Amino acid sequence: MISGILNVNKEVGISSNKCVSLVKKALDIKKVGHTGTLDLEAYGVLPIVIGKATRVSDYLMDDKKEYITEAVFGKRTDTLDYSGEVLDTSDIVFDKDQLLEVMEGFKGEITQIPPMYSAIKVNGQKLYDLARNGVEIERKVRKVNIYEFELLKYEFPKAKFKIICSKGTYIRTLIDDLGEKLGSFAYVDSLC
Template sequence: MSAPKRAKRAISGWVVLNKPYNMTSTQAVGKVRWLFSAAKAGHAGTLDPLATGILPIALGEATKAVPQVQDGTKVYHFAILWGSATTTDDAEGEVVATSDVRPDQAAVEAILPRFTGTIMQRPPIYSALKIDGERAYDLARAGETVELAEREIQVDELNLISHDSEKTVLEAVCGKGTYVRSLARDIAEALGTRGHVSMLHRAAVGPFNDADALTIDQLEALEQPERDALLKGVAAGFSDLPEIRLDAAQASAVRHGNTVLLTGAGSPITLDECWASFKGEVLATGWVEFGQFRPKRVFN
């Protein structure tokens, strides 16, 4: 006889997972969802299977905050292995080109400003981007020619962590949509050589970083009440956004999706994006226009 199914719980909050090597983001979400018996779960930003690090997993009502976290600044630590380019721009692919050129540290440091700021980037052909409804990596694996257009991305910082003749480790602070594999490929080509990502760790996503991270082993070792106690509140996903605190009457109106006039000294007149709360609980995300809070997404 098969084991009885776990009852799904309407539990809400954030698990800041340190995703292990060789696990997909979907597998990680499934595992965490099972551990918490959560009725609903999702993640804020895919990590490649060969990458480790911060994968914010949203349970319940926190899934409504995924766009805000996903749009936050990312921090990556990655190693460029010099001398070979691969089909996937990482260690998983087949070698397609080689070079004997090994850049010195001064050359690497000199090239980094060229890849900082607002730049154009061509995503890897082995990516989840869609072409005519099909994933690019599915087309590439089927042997079809994949051509992806360059896209504008934002790289706030590129810092050198370490360097030797075989590889260079860098830190990238960047915005949504940046492909670190492409960054490594393009840096190598700009230095007159070839290279691919041999190590990739995401150290931060929006408000969450390595200091918050839990491993699957840590979660598995705990009983359910202890596990639940480690959940971060739904509001943790909004720490980078202004908070609008409402009174009981305003909160009642917002719960029904209605606009409310903000009162009191210091109330904002205009805000592009913010979140509203009542007694510390998340009510809605939205914006402020002409002194009125306009809800965009209401939380239960």
């Protein structure tokens, strides 16, 4: 029986569960899982655990996560990323120093409210299924850690960030909250 960890380079538009089912089918093995759900619109490394390696899944999920994301300021979408409908716009402009100053407030332990467009289940239903049906429900605030929040590039209205964070962090929410703190709006344009 095959056991191990397979690093899959997940493409945009493929779910984490679809990656698992493709590996199951390709290797003809039943005991396969992933180490944390990546957004449908995200791409990048998704570790897939196979056979006996599924036992280490929880340890891998608890480890730090690293993301590179591009954000667009001045607009908010219902999904908090480029795939959603624009809900709000702002013409507020800020410089790099203002952005860096506000970013400092997001380092360390912070609280987030998970987005409606997420795989979190409430009463057996995924939030994104409820959101697609126009239903919005109250979500519990959660604590997450932002270990690093680095600005890689900035040319208003776009910015590129490197983020190292704890499990359970929603980068879309982080960017949305950052936009709000700047007196504007923001959404994720790409997430790796």
